[in-house]
Each structure stands twice: as C-alpha cells, then as structure tokens.
Amino acid sequence: MLTAVVAGLVFTSPAVGSILTAIRTVKQAGAVGTLLIVKNYTGDRLNFGLALEQAQTEGISVQMVIIGDDTAFATKKKAGRRGLCGTVLIHKMAGALAEAGVGLNEIVHRISAVLGAMGTLGISLSPCSVPGSRPTFQLADDELELGLGIHGEAGVHRMRMASADQIVNLMLDHMTNPSNASRVHLRPGSSVVLVVNNLGGLSYLELNIVAGSAVHCLESRGIHIARTFVGSFMTALEMAGVSLTLLLVDEELLTLLDSDTTAVAWPKPIRMSVTGHKRQRAVPKENPKEEGPDPARVPTSPHMRLVLECVCSKMLSLQEQLNELDRAAGDGDCGNTHAQAAIAIQNWLDARPLPERPYQLFSSLATLLLEKMGGSSGALYGLFLTAAAQSLRTDDDLAAWSLAVDAGINAMMLYGGAAPGDRTMLDSLCAAAKELKALKKPKANLMQVLDKAVQEAEAAAESTKNMEAAAGRASYISSARLEQPDPGAVAAAAILRAVLEGLQAKPE
Template identity: 65%
Template sequence: GLVACNAGLRLLQGHRVVLRADLVAIRGRVALLSGGGSGHEPAHAGYIGKGMLTGVVAGAVFTSPAVGSILAAIRAVTQAGAAGTLLIVKNYTGDRLNFGLALERARAEGADVRMVVVGDDSAFAAPKKAGRRGLCGTVLIHKVAGALAEAGASLNEIVKRVSAAAKAMGTLGLSLSPCSVPGSKPTFQLANDEMELGLGIHGEAGVRRMKVSGAPHFLSLLGSPPSSGSHSAPYPAGASVVLVVNNLGGLSCLELGIVAGAAVRSLERRGIRIARALVGSFMTALEMAGVSLTLLLVDEELVGLIDAETTAMAWPNLTMAPATSQRQEVLAPKEGPGTTQREPSTGTGPSAARVQQVLERVCSTLLDMQDELNQLDREAGDGDCGHTHARAARAVSPAWVMTGPVSRQLYGLFLTAAAQPLLNHDDLPTWADAMDAGIEAMQRYGGAAPGDRTMLDSLCAAAQALHGLRSPGATLLPVLATAVESAEAAAEATRTMEAGAGRASYIRATGPWAPPAAALVVMGDVAAHPMYPQ
C-alpha cells in the first residue's frame, strides 16, 4: 500500500524489501538499510528517501526479517554503486542475529558493510546483559545518518557520528493498553485504571505498573529526562535536546498534544533547551494506546543534521526553531465602540425567588437524569448528552453560564434571541414573543424544522400554547400548564418520526443497509488480506 501510493518507492522483486526508486542517485554515496518486524508503521519504510534511508527490510508482525531478504537488499544497493552500506538495527536478539548473518555473507561476497545497533531504552536502572532495547530514538539515527550520507560522508565517519549520537539518547514509554498481534489475544493485561511504564514496542510488558494519572504526573515519574551517554546521569541544566513525543499507535492527537505540552514545560523547568520537537506517530506498536518520549542531546552541528532536507514521507515538516511554552500570545481585540455593556441583574426583583426555584428544579432534574440521557444519546450520537447537561447544571452561576457541545450553542442561540424582546418589556404577551424569537434563531442557524425529530418539535408545540398569553385576561400558570402538556405530547410523538436533522439523521432507523458496490469490493479485498486470518 505504501509503495502503491508513493512514486518514490519500489519493491524488490521476490522479497519484502522497499527501496528508493532513484537508486542511481546513491552512486558514490553510502547506502543506509534498516528494518525489523512489521507493526511499527510508519517505521521503517516511511523513512525511505533522499536524506534518510535507502531501503528497508520488513519481517512479519513483530518478527525479524529473513536473512535472505536482508542480503538481497545489500546486493541491490551494492550493485547500484553505493560507497559502502550501513545497517541500522534496533537492539533485539533476532534483528542482531539476522542482520549480522546477512552482513557476514555480504562481506564474504566482497561488499563493504557495517552495522550500528541502537539501544535507547531508558526504563532500566542499569543495562542487562542483552543491552537496552531499540525504540523510537532509532528514527533520529536514521535522520542523522541520512543527512551525513547525502552530504557525501564516508562509511567510517557515519558510523562514528551515529554511534556517538546513539549514546546521547534515551527513550521511555508509557501505555494505557496492550496491543494485539492480528489473530491473537492482547499481549498483556491491564485493568481499566492502570498504566504500564517502561515498555517496549513489541507488546511486551514494562518495568512498572501504576494507577492511571495525568501527563504531568507521568513526567514527574521520570525523575529526570532519559539518561545521556552512560544512561545514568540526567542532562544538565543548559543542555540542548531534540524531543520526540511518539504515539505508540492508539493515542488520539489530542492526548498526544497534552503530553507534548507537559513535556515541554517539564524540560523548561529543569533548565533544558528544546532545540527541536517532533510530535506524531514515528514508531508504533500496532494499536497500543501509549506514548514514548525520546531525548537526544545535541549541539549546533547535530541540529543541522536533524534540519537537513529529506523526501522521506513520514518525516515531519519541522519548524527550524526551538520549542517553548513561552511564545508571545496574540492580543485579543478590544470591544468596538458600538458594544453595549449591560449591568448584571442583582436578582432582587419580585420574581427573583421564583426564578431561583425554577432553576434549582431544572438543575436537580438534569443531574438525576444524567445516566438516562447518556444512554439515549448512545443510540444516536456519542453518549455524552447526560454528562453535558450535568456539567451545565453544576456550572449554573449568577451569570447562568452553560458548558457543553451542540446543546450549548442551541440554548445560547435560543436565550440570546429570546432576551431581546424582554429588554424593555416584561408583560405576558412579550414572553410569547420571546419564545418565538428564540425558536426562529434556532431554526435559522441550526437548519432544523418541526417534524425533524429534534427539540424544536417540543419547543414549537410549547410556543403555540404560549400564544394564549396574548389573549385579553390571560393568566400565566394555566397557559404554562398547557404549554408543558403540549411539549410532552410533542416529544412523545417523535417516537414514530424519522430524524431529519442532527446526529440521529445519520443513524439507520429500520430496514437493511446496503453499502455501495465499490465499498463491498474494497472491504472484501481487505478482509482477505493474510494479516487477518480470522
């Protein structure tokens, strides 16, 4: 799929290998090959291009690539005229063995091949015999090596420079969920209120399990940024770093942004300068709802290599400037000369007590119905209607401020428009005018009408009853009682209606659904893919 959608990539026939389409461009330059198990997309093939990798070798999900395919990739770049080949490998036993065996066979054929093993995991207090696992920091090594190769650096120089960079880098991961290899069960179990700290990228459990907490608490657990050089001492105040906030697969962009903001503020408090910040999905673990943080200690020259141009599709279009939480804000415009300031009501009029009683009753009713409203909303929307109205009830203040999504705008439109007729009059007929004005505004901006199975069905029925206030000698309470009965009857009548507006209009009411023929063809192809054995 990646090759089909990117003209700059080519498959190596007979192998799960992707190469640059312009292999002729690497003649006289060092070729860079990397790879590993699938399931880490956009790694590794997303980093192929001018200024990054020459090619990658993919294994099955979370499985090291075949030796024969690695050797085939080395032969391909060697025959294209590369001035040596560097294998960039994450520190996992299978990858080290398979890439190492391919390297030895290639050397036996006369190829000039070297290998750099990246181990940036900072979860352990001290390296185990196997060494630190290779994590998202490997992507930064791809970038540094790619910039050096594009500039014409020798194989020995690239090995020396990227080896030094790898020692000045650390990564720590955190997840709210495990992941599942297609056709298998989750790789580990987490309770709903737990999160896993210090985990790898293959679904393996981490080094510590704790209760779910916010991003600032997670960052405080680090104690200090991921370790530099020896992986034992924190970066000193005044140090300059590149920060990578990496989505492990299932985190939303919103959550990723929260972590990124917290990370920037945390580093700033420690006196660390963030020369560059990368935020996104760089090296994932299938659908794992987690995040990893990588720090690379940099100098001006290393930052220049990070900034160097690349055509790799997964490398972000970085702003060549430091990250900071102290950017100057745009000043908010002042109110125009025609803006009218109204004094807030003191709430001491003769009807103030009754208004307060009504509001208290409305709020208590909304709080009692929270679960019921949520359940109703799940049938046609996102299931937050009860929460929204409960927040509104709790937030009612002397200013009667409401919070919430679509309902907030509808109520705001209604009340703002309804208030206009009441500014200078307070007689009974004006209250009917206010109801009409509010409904008209809702229809104008919301696009719904009576009969569309929305709140307008009840409101319009109530408004019709309130027109009785315009009759000579009308009194408030009987007309209000009639309005309530009319609204309830209209709400009940919506049971048999088909929704014509709002979220419910997208939900199938009755009868079977038939997808377009083209959709059936595509879905059939996807379902037949070998990754989905079930």
C-alpha cells in the same frame, strides 16, 4: 533518509535472505558502502549480522550500528538496551551524512558517538495484540504500564492513572535518575531534541497534550528544547501509549536533523515553548548447489524424512501452547514462528528428495530456516545447523553427532550472547548435549542415549520457569511475571522428543 527497508512479519526480524537481497540491490544501484541500522533485539542482531557476514564474503562493503536507547532499566542488562524510537533520529542523521558524501567509516564513527546521548521511555494505557492473537499483557482500566517495549513486552512498573503533567514528570524523573544505569545525562542549560511518539492508539489531541506537558516540564528544569517532533514515528500496533525521546544536541547535529529529505512522512520540527523564549530555526539470494552423493559413504538414513515429519507435526500441534508461553515474556508469536518453519519444511519435503549426506541435510535445512522462519529462533536454529553441518562433513558416526551438537551450541552462544542458565533454548540443548557425550563411548546405544538426553532436555525446559531471564526479550520482564517455562526451551525439548519418536517409528 533510508535507501532500503527490510521488513519481517509482525514483530519478527526479517529473514537473512531478505536482508541480503536488499544489500545486493543497493550495491547494484551503485552504493560504495552500506550501513545497516539495527535495533538491539536478539533476532535483529543475529539476522542482520549473518547477512553482513555473507555480504562481506561477496566483497560488499557493509557495516552495522546497533541502536539501544531504552532508559527503562535501573541496572545494566546483559542483553543491552532495547532499540526504540530514538532509532528514527539515527536514520535521519546518518542519511544526511550519506547525502553530504561522508564516507561509511566516518558515518559509523559519528553515529556511534551519538548513541550514549540519547534515551527513550514509553508508557501505555493498554497492551497490543499481534493479529489473530490475544493481548501480550493485561491492564486494569485505571492502570498505566511504564517502560514497555515496542513489541508488546510488559514494562518495568505499573502505576495508577494520573494527569498528563504527573505522568510526564514521572517519565522524565525515571529517564534522568542518577541511579538509572541507562539514564540521559541532563543538566540545566542542556540543549535537547524532544520526540513525542504515538505508540499507535492515541489521538492527536492526546498526543499534543503530552507534548505540551513535556515541554513545560523540561523548560521548568532549565532544559533548552532545540527541536520538538510530534507524531507516529515508531508504533506498536494499536497500543494506546506514548514514548518520549531525548537527544542531547549541538549545532552540528541540529544541522543534520534540519537537512532536507524526500521522505514524505518526515515532519517539520515544532517550535514549542511555554515560556515564550524564541527557538532556533530549525539481487535475490541464490540457492546453494547441492553436492552429489558420495558412493563411498552410507546415504542418509530412511528415518530422516520420518524424523522431519515428526518434528513438523510436533511444532504445529504446539503452536498455541508456545504462543501462550511467549505472551508472558515477549510478543506471543513463538508458536507461530515454529509453525511457519514446520510448514516450510513440509513444503520442502514435498518438493524434492532429501540430500544424501547428513551434513548436506543440515546445511539445506539451515538455509531454509534462515529464509523462511525469521525472528531470533530462525537465526539461532540456522546457526546451530550450519555449525553442526561442518562437524559432520568429514564423519557422521555416533561420536561425530555429539561433536556436531556441541559445535551448534557453541555457535549459538557466540552470536546470540546467551549461556546456560539464562532462560533460553540453550538450557534444553545443553542438558541434552551432556547426555549425548555418551555417544563417544565404544558400543554406545543411540536410542538409549537419546532417550536419556530427551528426558534431561524436558526437565531443563521445565526448570526455566524458576530462572531469571538474562538474554532475549524475556530479560526485560520482571522475574515475578515469568511463572511459566521459557517457550524456546520448551520448543527445543519438543523437537528432540520428535526426533526420538521419528527414529523409533518404522518408515513405510
């Protein structure tokens, strides 16, 4: 099925360096091409996309497909459909095509054609908890959450407890509703593969009760179930829930799903029916070389080390606050991710002298965060610093710093897909950037301009609590549940505040 898997921390996309290592290792093993199969989450798109771009510059043939099989939302989302358990079927079919010697371009073409014929919906009796953190949402003992994500995100509808038959009927109604923009287009006579997936905390008894209800409900609607897979394919830690995946299939796709595999956990399909109708048989990243100091330029200010120390201290102090804000909109690890970055920067500061020039400092920090921070935040900060560094390469006067901030924001918008007003860290950064344009004026006062920029960033971060999320994981949560500011916006504003405080302090 898969040649390599790249894992990040719990519910966090892997770092770019780890992904690149996997791509290079597969290449060294003799692969003529590499397909990245990526679930549609911002952090995964960013980190795998950055790794793809880097690998292609090294002459490696790499392509990527983004999987979005979520059927929870009635309207189209700017961020697209989330990648859920249907991704596992893509793994199996793509692996079978590769094993048969099909070329990379053809695999991408054939897999892409399948994506619109697949849908997944989950329901749960409980949330889940990242180790060391509290649950991401709360449910009463008699409640169920419909349409939730695989990282502990809350769903789109809360309902009272019901029987397995009632729950499955409701799920299938939601998945096939004509008013649902992400529905599966089922018609009587359609042939489907059904996946009944344990989200983590169900017993096999409960799982198979749901499977029986799903088979009964589908057959009663005139749907032919060509294959049924029941098991733990894509879990969410201890979440006591289940997801249903439907894939419209023909004989060609069934052949791929039935092909032999050495993957030890891949089950044989179950031939279930309540009507008695007979079923068919079924290399590590190298550290960039630091350029030597340019004697014709002024070295990096002695304040830079103090600024970075202030930023690290601020992120560590806000760890639990950011986690708490993130629990309302995601998996509750925003503070952990920023704290992890802070510790990496502290270790980096202890291990070596600072680079001489601002653009070298930004480039080095970008590499560090892309490797050590992980998640969408690591990728976004890496993009910002990389783009900003290029603007500072030829000049680093006050006007250049304003241009560098603009360049960093533009890179984040290009690859991250968000914009000001989408309830992300961009709201804080763009508010600050407007004030920083004053640095282009003759005799601009850096501290006064930066102080005003920080105030505007903090105000913008606070205002995100009144915004409708349109990007990132928060975009899948009902706006009625988003009562607190966006954690990314709060973190970005706090970093700017720490920069100001570091510049105001006197270095020893």
